Amino acid sequence: MNKIIKALERRLNIKVLKEIGSGLQGVAYETDDGRVLKITNSFSEALNSKHLMKEPSQYTVEFYDVGKLINDKYYILQEKVETGIAQQLFEDLMEYAEDKFNYDFDSMLGCETKADIDLSEEHAIFFESIQMALRDLASKGIYSFDLTEGNVGRTTDGRYVVFDIETEDYEPTLEDFAYMNRNQNTDRGSSHSPEF
Numbered sequence: 296m297n298k299i300i301k302a303l304e305r306r307l308n309i310k311v312l313k314e315i316g317s318g319l320q321g322v323a324y325e326t327d328d329g330r331v332l333k334i335t336n337s338f339s340e341a342l343n344s345k346h347l348m349k350e351p352s353q354y355t356v357e358f359y360d361v362g363k364l365i366n367d368k369y370y371i372l373q374e375k376v377e378t379g380i381a382q383q384l385f386e387d388l389m390e391y392a393e394d395k396f397n398y399d400f401d402s403m404l405g406c407e408t409k410a411d412i413d414l415s416e417e418h419a420i421f422f423e424s425i426q427m428a429l430r431d432l433a434s435k436g437i438y439s440f441d442l443t444e445g446n447v448g449r450t451t452d453g454r455y456v457v458f459d460i461e462t463e464d465y466e467p468t469l470e471d472f473a474y475m476n477r478n479q480n481t482d483r484g485s486s487h488s489p490e491f
Contacts, residue, residue, distance in 0.1 A: 300324070300332075309326040313325055320335050321334050330372055333370065333372075335369050336367055337461045340371070340462075341361055341475060342475060344460065347435070352435065354428030354457060355457055363476060374450065378448040381449050385447050420455070425442070432457075432460065
């Protein structure tokens with residue numbers, strides 16, 4: 296993995312500072328410019344991130360570069376967000392759904408307005424942001440991703456956003472693979488794949 300990180304540092308003109316998270320699908324690193332570099336084996340997350348890089352959403356983190364590595368791995372360079380407060384708000388909403396909606400968070404998300412549920416102002420802002428994120432992503436053709444407390448955050452300007460947008464049970468097409476393999480321009484540096 297060290298070789299891959301070094302190649303990505305050169306390609307993206309960044310320096311990886313430290314690992315900030317890991318899970319079943321990959322590892323996230325903090326970079327010297329305040330962004331996050333993710334190495335993932337999730338094709339759907341990389342594909343969705345690339346779509347959102349080209350057609351951004353105000354309800355997701357900003358994506359700066361996405362590409363294919365070797366051995367069915369992908370990299371994603373994205374905005375870094377603060378996760379503590381958003382995770383707590385998410386957990387509070389899950390408890391609320393458990394109490395008021397018989398464990399059905401999806402039913403709660405279907406409420407039309409914050410007046411339909413009894414929440415604090417900050418919880419209501421967060422709740423509406425999640426609702427809008429799901430609607431906006433659906434309008435872009437992204438459905439049924441794994442929404443958990445671990446993939447919500449708050450940007451430096453105070454917006455609540457989602458990240459780790461991995462679509463469950465996604466069956467990629469040949470067009471999807473071709474799309475992921477296309478070269479793209481980045482905001483920092485060349486437009487060719489890292490060399491290993």
